[in-house]
Amino acid sequence: MSCNKLLDAGSPANQVITPQVYTSDSLARAALIGVYYKMMYSFGPFNGQISRYCGLAADELNRTTSLETDQPFLTNTLTPDNKTIWFIWTNTYSYIYQCNDIIEGLTGANTITPTLRNQLLGEAYFLRALSYFYLVNLFGDVPLALGTDYTKNTSIPRTAATTVYDRMVEDLVSAKNLLTDKLPDLPADRVRANRLAAQALLARIYLFRGQWANAAAEATAVIESRVFQLETDLAQTFRYNSREAILQFMTIMEAYNTAEGGMFVPLNPNGRPAFILSDTLMKKIEPGDARRLWIRTVTVGGNQYNSPYKYKLNTSVPREEYNIVLRLAELYCIRAEALTMLDQLTDALSDLNKIRKRAGLPDLTTITTQSQALAAIEQERRVEFFAEWGHRWFDLKRLPAHTATHPGEKRIDEVMSYCRPLTWTPAAALWPVPRDEIIRNPALTQNDGYN
Structure with a gap:
């Protein structure tokens, strides 16, 4: 299949990339592809772990048998010594380091073909923003490392999440300006980021920040591009050639399709x-x-x-399913929520009803208030995105409680204190900073509620 071309330029080893890489088109391309390769080479943060552990931490996944590594997530009793947390933290920062190296190397690189330089630089900005999005939503304030100087990176204190979000927006605006709507190198497979992927992630980030008009505008740009379509055949939604997929990550191991299918x-x-x-x-x-x-x-x-059973294959050759990172249904949900917050209920419900129509459900016709619309959006997001990239866990943390008794009370405390009354505490909404990282970097501090 044409997806195998992803590795044509080579797959760099996990090592510091030398400046000579950025004097050659083929080597620069290989350096960027190496980030995707690292993300998907094995079970990791962007290859199954976030779907699994956020699903267990939220109110959507359970296990039929006990497993020591999963139990702390299932009971929301994580500790700073948890090795899975450390693995997610360190691997995500390794993706960021590779992106930083590419950004530094390509900035001012005059020997790289200009169109290729823009494409690779835009993808690096996108992947860095994607990495920081998950770090912030898992851990809260995190170190904002933007360079490759090891001595500086290992002494950066935690940066306020709002500042990290500012950088995500800046990176994605840069990506949007550098990339085109064309799918890089692989016209049949959406396995690398383009401008529309940057706009889709930007729409999500604006939504999470409460910047409703910006969220609606970016979502509209993706929807009205007409490049993507909601799959009317739901069995087709998570296949490699899904017309709904905005961005997919391709598993590197030849015998496997997706980590979710394997799990x-x-x-x-x-x-x-x-x-x-x-x-x-x-x-x-x-x-x-x-x-x-x-x-x-x-x-x-x-x-x-x-x-x-979104992904229906455990193994198969050739691959028939890729890991869908961004898809069109989310953009309709983003725009529906943003328009609801802008008091444009008619248009918001129109978007939500497109998702319901695809699911064979009747239109929502009795909703007349903002609170009713938000509850309906939460419901659709819950059913549409279950066991998928931590959507439910993140939604619970950002949405207000339905029956709030205190200002700022979040949906997560309302839901999880009901689901896990013996173990839930508000501090569990953020995962602990790994103890090994605090030992390595004394400038780091721990999240509240963890020793």
Whole structure:
């Protein structure tokens, strides 16, 4: 398949890239592709881990058997010594380091073909912003490393999340200006970022920041590009040639499709899944919702199990499924929420009803208030994006409580104190900064609630 061209330029080893790389088109291209390669080479933050651990931490995933590494997420009892947390932190910063190296190397690089330089630089800005988005939403304030000087990077204190968000916006605006709508090198496969991917992520970030007009504008630009379409056949949504996919990451290992498929789909088609969807989520799915196609139901030993089935393949050659990072349905949801906050309910409901129509559900016709619309949007996001890139976990942390008794109370405390009354504390909304990182960098401080 043409996706194999992703590695044509070579896959650099995990080492410091020398300045000579940025004197050659082929080597500069290989350096950028090396970031994608590192992200997808094995199970990692952007290859299954965020979907898995955020799903367990939220109210959407459970396990059928106990596993020591998953249990702290399932009970929201993480500690700073947790090795999975450390792995996510260090690997995401390694992606950022590679992006920083590319940005430094390509800035002012006069020997690289200008159009290629712009493309690679734009992709590096995009991938750096994507990395910081997940770090901030998992850990809160994080060090903002923008260079490759090791001595400086290991002594940076935590930077306010608002400042990190400022940098994400700056990076994505740069990416938007440098990239084009053309899909880089691989016209059939959306496995590298282009301008529309930058705008899609920018729309999400504006939404998270409460910048409603900007969020609506960026979402509209992606929607009205007409490059992407909602798949009317829900079975097609998560395939490699999905018309809904804005950006996909391609697994490097030849025998595998996606980490999610490997985790959620048993090799035995009649086998009991390791991960199942929570009862609270299942009860929220309306009768007749065609998205049940994204749920695998099997009876084993007289017990019924419902597990994620968006990706339907555990293994196959050639690949038929890629890891979808951004898709069009999210842009409709983003615009619906932004328009709701701008008191444009009619247009907001029009967007939301497009998602419902695709799911075979009737239009929402009785909503007349902003609070009703926001509740409906939360419902659609919950069902549309379950077990997918931590959407539910992040939504719970940013949305206001439905029955708030204190100013600023968030939905996450309302939901998780009900789901896990014995273990939930408000501090668990942020994961702990890894203790090893604090030892390595004394300028770091710990999140509240962790020793």
